Amino acid sequence: MAERLVVIGGDAAGMSAASQARRRRNRDDLEIIAFERGHFTSYSACGIPYWIGGVVDGPDALVARDPQTFREKHAIDVRTRHEVVAIDLDKREVVARDLDRNKETRTGFDQLVYAIGAVPVRPGWPGVDARGVFGVQTLDDGAAVREYIEAEKPRTAVVVGAGYIGIEMAEALQNHGLGVVVLEKSDQPMSTVDPDMGALVRTSMEKLGIVVHTGETVTALKTKDGKVAAVETDNTTYPADIVVLGLGVRPNTALAKDAGLPLGATTNAVVTDQRMRVVGHDGIWAAGDCVQSIHRLTHEPVHIPLGTHANKQGRVAGVNIGGGYATFPGVIGTAVTKVCELEVARTGLREVDAEKAGFAYITASVESTNRAGYMPGARPMTVKLIAEKISGRLLGAQIVGTTEAAKRIDGLAIALWNGMTVEEMTGLDLGYAPPYAPVWDPILIAARKATEKLAQ
Amino acid sequence: MAERLVVIGGDAAGMSAASQARRRRNRDDLEIIAFERGHFTSYSACGIPYWIGGVVDGPDALVARDPQTFREKHAIDVRTRHEVVAIDLDKREVVARDLDRNKETRTGFDQLVYAIGAVPVRPGWPGVDARGVFGVQTLDDGAAVREYIEAEKPRTAVVVGAGYIGIEMAEALQNHGLGVVVLEKSDQPMSTVDPDMGALVRTSMEKLGIVVHTGETVTALKTKDGKVAAVETDNTTYPADIVVLGLGVRPNTALAKDAGLPLGATTNAVVTDQRMRVVGHDGIWAAGDCVQSIHRLTHEPVHIPLGTHANKQGRVAGVNIGGGYATFPGVIGTAVTKVCELEVARTGLREVDAEKAGFAYITASVESTNRAGYMPGARPMTVKLIAEKISGRLLGAQIVGTTEAAKRIDGLAIALWNGMTVEEMTGLDLGYAPPYAPVWDPILIAARKATEKLAQ
Known part of the structure; x- marks a missing residue:
């Protein structure tokens, strides 16, 4: 008889x-x-x-493979609108509820993949469950926001949280002609980069007409007839016909916890080994936004919910279940995002991370351009490097620019991945031609400046 | 008394x-x-x-620093229109001819930098010295081509050689409304990439209306009244009001040879150590298109004339002359170019290089896109990897695409520089967001395919 693999979660990782x-x-x-x-x-x-x-059509365009394709072409029995509500590790069964028929069934498994991602952080503010308050995590969430905009014609929006999703949503709502206010607790938007880089992001958002308030904490949502009407902070009140929460996500691990799977003490995410096997549980695998990863620089567990990791981890689990051998080598915190007119990228540690991890470091920031300065389309770009003192090893990098900037982070990420020093990086053989780079690529200029600062 | 440094050659390296x-x-x-x-x-x-x-203004826009700036701001006594005609190593003097006054002077030195670049290859064809035949290596060459176009209003152009410069010049001449024929001896344009990638380049050139003839050898230039009129090949004759030679360059080392400086047996370029000191000659340095470099994969000397190497080598020489310590770590053959509508990039070894160096290898080519497929501006891109059998080490990579493609070679170059295997590369933490990459970056997809091929 065939072995049975049960996958919980039908997105990237699963x-x-x-x-x-x-x-x-x-x-x-x-x-x-x-x-x-x-x-x-x-x-x-x-x-x-x-x-x-x-900007793009949806939702079909966003679907890489639909359930029917999985069923017909890959012989994978996908059951949508089925929520797994319990995992019985002793009997090796899952309990799934058919949400449309409101019926529960038990399904046995030999191997199990736990891949139910993350859930948006939703604080316990008064009014947070009112209509017009959205997290944006699933395609169903996206459809709900679009329907609400169409049906209710909101004119003012408040986005709470100025991280990736918050800023992307602020821009999306502005595209619909709404007046958008972004509220952020910390001192700058994009706290995933250092404050000096975040300041550049703020300027770009404001240029687009988005109102940014930092250092303000939301205390409550005001509602009217069951719909959200305003956002109250420790400072003032902002009218809001729609509120989007961009407060990040937390691993979706309630089910794992109930089943007795191990969760990380600092991450609350499922703990796996390098083959994505849940630690201590043969035949149980986990992948994607619900697991923790090891940061290759600090060797600490981190929770970095990103599609690229989810896909890699899912692939690794699948290769191993399939009888092959693959490992997930950990993360270094690379991320790129489009923030209004800006391209923002990061890899490795921010200054605050480096300090927390106990590294002594220097920083070097340079201004350069994406192309040779004399070429049409040459635009400014800021590159910041963080390097360990004494060793000179690259610890982190951030880039802010407007065009052909963000993906330069890949080169820096690969240098960091390989433990290169900034001095070694000054000699790198990178692509040069006037339409693509100045004769000293911004990466090389930054490496030179960091090398000089280390020598001081 | 101050020491005296004499620099021969006032471009990037010098x-x-x-x-x-x-x-x-x-x-x-x-x-x-x-x-x-x-x-x-x-x-x-x-x-x-x-x-x-x-496309750009010139010549001033192309000058990073003019002689006056060097004199006034950097106290460097730049003497333009002065050609050094001899180096006397015994007396430690150079003989320089003032080209405008036709006068020679001798100048003593304590340290010498030899940096007179490369000269375009100019075959001994009958008629090659006629008016209207140009190499394109210096700003003065560029000015001459522009003047000729303006004065003579040529209508047909033949470009001999379909390398970087040849193709760029073909496009430039087409911008002026000329009918352009490109003649190339080998089977595909851009022999710096593998023929399968070169075929993509050819299609792009032809789409733009440039006529490409490969596998043809030029035998003579026909002239009329001292001006070029046609190009004769082993196949037929092409009318040509202007001819541009894009046959590559050779190191400008006649002066070095006369002086007794060591030249590489295979490269005919000046031989230096890692600090850019001419081997066996204390106080004599060389840098730029006139020197050979060590290829980090084959450990063989190579001659790769590129501005990026010239700048790095010049900097290294200068740091060492200044009493600091710096080394040039060698090259891996990274290059990017814009070929009509295409972006073309390469690093490491082509198939033919890998074979010549004795590597056993596999290749993997994938088609992907620069951005998530559903995003506006998503365009196709081909990535080809060459990896060593058994070890799986990356040996070379090539990219052809239309936008946001070429500079992805940097990540591959840095992976190759660090000796990564394609299997290791599948786990790289690269930047992902829909405006910048599919969730599996083309680099990662290529690494996966190469890994699979190695396992076969």
């Missing part, structure tokens, strides 16, 4: 695992059942703000 | 050396004299095709 397992083991050898609470499988959650903003 | 030396040693400690045959210093030779094509 379906990557299922697909990889299927590639290596046919249906006579491995039966695969995947439960997904929502309507969609394998979609790009990162594309949702662009869908809401009208 | 003036970088001079500037770095000056930063570390003031004029009381080090006198610096730089001889330059042409009118300009520190200019971007790579920008010349864009100037000729009318």
